[in-house]
Amino acid sequence: MENLQATGWCRLFITRQVKPGDLCIDATAGNGCDTELLCRLTGETGQVLAFDIQREALERTEKRLAEAGLGHQARLILDGHEHMGKYAESEKVSCIVFNFGYLPGGNHGLATRAPTSLAAVKAGLELLKIGGLMSLCIYSGGDTGYEERDALLTFLKNLDSRKYLVIRCEYYNRRKDPPMPVLIVKIHVG
Template sequence: MKSYQITAWSHELFKLQVTPGGVYIDATMGNGYDTQFLCEMAGETGKVWAFDIQEQALKATKERLEKHGLLAKAELILDSHTQMEQYVKPDSVDGIYFNFGYLPGGDHELATKADTSVQAVETGLRLLKPGGVMALCIYSGGDTGFEEKNQILDFLRKLDSRKYIVIVNHYYNRENNPPIPAFVVKKG
């Protein structure tokens, strides 16, 4: 691994746990970097569902996937990640990727919020297959970031340890509220 930024770090750890060629969800498509990563993981046989509420995110992701010849691998959905269960069946997903916060280059007022983020994580857990993995890139700061971070971490802390393994990482010696990569594995 060449980069220790949260997304690169999370991608590497995600790849260690998730079977290539599976079904994946990008719950927060943003500019499409994670959607591209998941489409590459999907390979010839897999599928990616990507969600965002911003038209700008959908457009950027579509352009990115077209540029890399990956658009056929993905369903890009202009809807909230809280609605994932309307599109994908429970116990059918190998991996889910969340990158909370705001759209880089977009309106910072349009950011993920604590209540809906926790709701989306809870929905995602129902969608995961046994053995499936959820990656969460949790940021803090801004108007709602600390509240969102605290609520997500509190929710993860309370998950039943007989059903889930929760691993939370920290950039321990970094200042200014560094992001937190977290992973949830649904036990089989």
């Protein structure tokens, strides 16, 4: 078996979830890796909404998609992921992907924070259709990473188990706070 990083582990499930024609969200566009994957999976008939608060991240994503011939399939949105509900309808989204932390290769002072990340996850849960998947790569450490991780995990632990299945995984033998992959499946509407 290949050596899977947290993002690679999540992508195993994302590739099984997303089908051509789906609407998906990359809540943290960053360098565009997940946006590109989602565009490939949704195909010509699908759409991907990619959010970031940093213009630099959206420019990197735009360049990556253009080089892959996928630029027309994504809508790049310069807005906080907590506002995703303004851009998609409830219960219409197949998959939402989060990579918390900072832009790889960017300013480490600009990172996701617990209040907006929690608001974004809550908004995303409303947008997911039944059977929809939310993927979270939670990076702790730094100035705010532990606070964000703890807030997210506390919230997720208390989600109604009749409505959501939450799977938390850990790299058990890695030191220095390795990223934590978490999957959420919407299983029922209350």
